[in-house]
Amino acid sequence: QVQLVQSGAEVKKPGSSVKVSCEASRGTFSNYALNWVRQAPGQGLEWMGGIIPIFGTAKYAQKFQGRVTITMDESTSTGYMEMSSLESKDTAVYYCARASVVTRHFDYWGQGTLVTVSS
Amino acid sequence: QSALTQPPSVSGSPGQSIILSCTGISSDVGSYNLVSWYQQHPGKAPKLMIFEGTRRPSGVSNRFSGSKSGNTASLTISGLQAEDEADYYCCSYAGSSSWVFGGGTKLTVL
Numbered sequence: 001q002v003q004l005v006q007s008g009a010e011v012k013k014p015g016s017s018v019k020v021s022c023e024a025s026r027g028t029f030s031n032y033a034l035n036w037v038r039q040a041p042g043q044g045l046e047w048m049g050g051i052i053p054i055f056g057t058a059k060y061a062q063k064f065q066g067r068v069t070i071t072m073d074e075s076t077s078t079g080y081m082e083m084s085s086l087e088s089k090d091t092a093v094y095y096c097a098r099a100s101v102v103t104r105h106f107d108y109w110g111q112g113t114l115v116t117v118s119s
Numbered sequence: 120q121s122a123l124t125q126p127p128s129v130s131g132s133p134g135q136s137i138i139l140s141c142t143g144i145s146s147d148v149g150s151y152n153l154v155s156w157y158q159q160h161p162g163k164a165p166k167l168m169i170f171e172g173t174r175r176p177s178g179v180s181n182r183f184s185g186s187k188s189g190n191t192a193s194l195t196i197s198g199l200q201a202e203d204e205a206d207y208y209c210c211s212y213a214g215s216s217s218w219v220f221g222g223g224t225k226l227t228v229l
Contacts, residue, residue: 033216035218037165037220044122044208044220044221044222044223045157045159045165045208045210045220045223046220047210047217047218047219047220050216052216059215059216059217061120061217062120095164095165097165099218100170103153103170103171103174104151104153104155104212104218105153105155105167105170105171105210106155106157106165106167106210107167107170107176109164109165109166110164111164112164
């Protein structure tokens with residue numbers, strides 16, 4: 001059974017950075033991509049970006065280009081999403097999700113990590 | 120990439136059928152048969168309900184079905200049940216390893 005386990009909630013100051021992790025069982029991302037999706041309070045889902053571990057190159061939504069870095073440590077099957085220059089509007093639940101590179105859907109999701117940005 | 124368009128809310132009575140719509144553009148919904156639908160209950164992670172427009176994952180009730188015509192995808196829920204009350208999001212592959220979600224529809228079971 002695939003499980004994606006994310007790191008715990010974070011409280012950050014405006015202007016700082018946050019790094020959220022997503023740990024999976026070995027082999028989970030063979031032929032799959034790791035993606036990050038966020039959800040602001042009371043709002044919808046927003047795709048942020050993703051990485052296909054076998055290729056190693058990340059792709060970002062234009063909105064997050066330059067401010068978000070997505071990486072994957074294949075030795076530990078752990079993915080990371082780092083966001084810099086945090087603002088209050090970045091307060092949201094951040095989800096990691098596995099996506100099939102063939103059928104392009106998100107089949108497994110992490111439990112979500114709440115990031116609160118507040119002075 | 121603009122979000123796909125979904126009605127903010129839909130309601131129905133138990134036993135009824137309802138249709139949730141999801142409208143995109145020619146470069147996302149219109150270009151790929153790769154629309155997926157997700158159900159989200161409050162405080163929970165999204166759950167995959169439909170992928171590739173019409174396919175249901177193992178374990179998802181056959182009361183859920185998907186379709187697509189042009190730039191619009193639809194999710195039909197038949198035999199509405201109380202536990203179907205949730206937010207529903209459509210999502211389309213948009214090419215070059217990118218995706219776009221809809222704004223979500225809140226389904227209320229009366």
